[in-house]
Amino acid sequence: MTGIDYSQKIPNNVDLSSDKRLQRALEEWQPNYIEWWKSVGPTDFNTNEVYLRTAVSVNADGWAHFGYVKMPEYRWGIFLEPRDAERRIGFGDHEGEAAWQQVPGEYRNWLRRLIVTQADTEPASVEQQRLLGHTAPSLYDLRNLFQVNVEEGRHLWAMVYLLHSYFGRDGREEAEELLQRRSGNPDHPRILGTFNEPCQDWLSFFCFTMFTDRDGKFQLLALAESGFDPLARTCRFMLTEEAHHMFVGQTGVGRVIDRACTLMKEHPGKDVTEFGAIPLELIQRYINFWYSSSTDLYGAEVSSNSANFFAAGLKGRAYEDRYKEHKANEGSMRIERFVDGKLSAEDVAMRNAMNEVLRSEYIKDCEKGVDYWNRITEKHGIDFKFKLPHRRFNRRIGDYAAGRFDFDGNPISEAEWNQKVDQWLPNEKDRAYVKSLMVPCHEKGKFASWISAPLRGINDQPTDFEYVKL
Ligand SMILES: [Fe+2]
Numbered sequence: 001m002t003g004i005d006y007s008q009k010i011p012n013n014v015d016l017s018s019d020k021r022l023q024r025a026l027e028e029w030q031p032n033y034i035e036w037w038k039s040v041g042p043t044d045f046n047t048n049e050v051y052l053r054t055a056v057s058v059n060a061d062g063w064a065h066f067g068y069v070k071m072p073e074y075r076w077g078i079f080l081e082p083r084d085a086e087r088r089i090g091f092g093d094h095e096g097e098a099a100w101q102q103v104p105g106e107y108r109n110w111l112r113r114l115i116v117t118q119a120d121t122e123p124a125s126v127e128q129q130r131l132l133g134h135t136a137p138s139l140y141d142l143r144n145l146f147q148v149n150v151e152e153g154r155h156l157w158a159m160v161y162l163l164h165s166y167f168g169r170d171g172r173e174e175a176e177e178l179l180q181r182r183s184g185n186p187d188h189p190r191i192l193g194t195f196n197e198p199c200q201d202w203l204s205f206f207c208f209t210m211f212t213d214r215d216g217k218f219q220l221l222a223l224a225e226s227g228f229d230p231l232a233r234t235c236r237f238m239l240t241e242e243a244h245h246m247f248v249g250q251t252g253v254g255r256v257i258d259r260a261c262t263l264m265k266e267h268p269g270k271d272v273t274e275f276g277a278i279p280l281e282l283i284q285r286y287i288n289f290w291y292s293s294s295t296d297l298y299g300a301e302v303s304s305n306s307a308n309f310f311a312a313g314l315k316g317r318a319y320e321d322r323y324k325e326h327k328a329n330e331g332s333m334r335i336e337r338f339v340d341g342k343l344s345a346e347d348v349a350m351r352n353a354m355n356e357v358l359r360s361e362y363i364k365d366c367e368k369g370v371d372y373w374n375r376i377t378e379k380h381g382i383d384f385k386f387k388l389p390h391r392r393f394n395r396r397i398g399d400y401a402a403g404r405f406d407f408d409g410n411p412i413s414e415a416e417w418n419q420k421v422d423q424w425l426p427n428e429k430d431r432a433y434v435k436s437l438m439v440p441c442h443e444k445g446k447f448a449s450w451i452s453a454p455l456r457g458i459n460d461q462p463t464d465f466e467y468v469k470l
């Protein structure tokens, strides 16, 4: 049951051919999707063969097949984890009831909103990254970019399947809208802030896949708990693919750090920019930007929406089974509120604190990535420690958006912020410098001046493998 039917126009493991109406609706959406891919997906490279993985089963091991594919011919399909007929809702007011196979009427709007919000991020990131192929630091990185792109496309398919399949006409309308909004378009932007930020250099891309795709991981973990079973099963399989995106980000930033450290050791006292590498302080500022922006994606610290979603059994906590108690009716979370320009701790009822619960899990996970980067500087004997800024730093959503906070989370005045912001966030000079380094390095086995080669290649191939046939 876990095999995927590739004989169909739309590969799937949901027995799509048995539901002709649904199949027809999705087959009508398919050319619009391809049209979207060609017009705002990766510019050029659509006729090149790329060494990509494609899902061929949803088994934990051996789910992917590697081979050369032209991106527009990638087999985007619909893959859900197999159904567990015994599955019960694991949290909220419906805890212990049988998981829903259909959308519960009273939660229809909330559920649709959750799915659309998740869905919207998928095409958004492809749009954000569309120009990066032209300046890839190696064929290996070019291939990784395209792998991420096609899989974000598949995630869109996954969500559109749910909309078409379970939400009737308004689901189909939402699916159309998903191809209409555009990242960064002032009149018709993507739904969430970070997904409208430009991502036009590779340091941004690596930070994005490290921090923003990691937000995706935690949103998917929370939705993988959903009482609406098809959503849970969809998200579980998406998580399998997501791991590679974060790998690209974490090791990508790591290789930029490694390159700078190598040059610092080879040329003590010299500025690494002389050798076309990126200084560690500058990398830290990019981290600060993408991390703080992605931290916003969890929403306000105190949220009645998040309480509703949890109570209804629609969106749980990441790793819900690690908690002893799944109703979360009692207990609270201590949150530093920021009201009228002052910080003060407040015990917030647990259900209302669900955004903060998820954000805290996310932060813990990000810290592991930072530890990984610090092991690189350590290994080189370079006295520099990367750090995540405080969660209050540079926020646009929630309590802290109302004030200014320094790197360590202390409230500061607007004047002080303006004075110091250039030390904390990428400034014009930083961006111009990074941009100046963005020249393609498309020769087999070669890497741009600002990044080290990876430790190993993809799917046991050597690092000088022809990952993209140009
Ligand atoms: Fe995704």
Ligand SMILES: [Fe+2]
Pocket (backbone or CB within 6 Å): 152, 213, 216, 242, 245
């Ligand atoms: Fe992703």
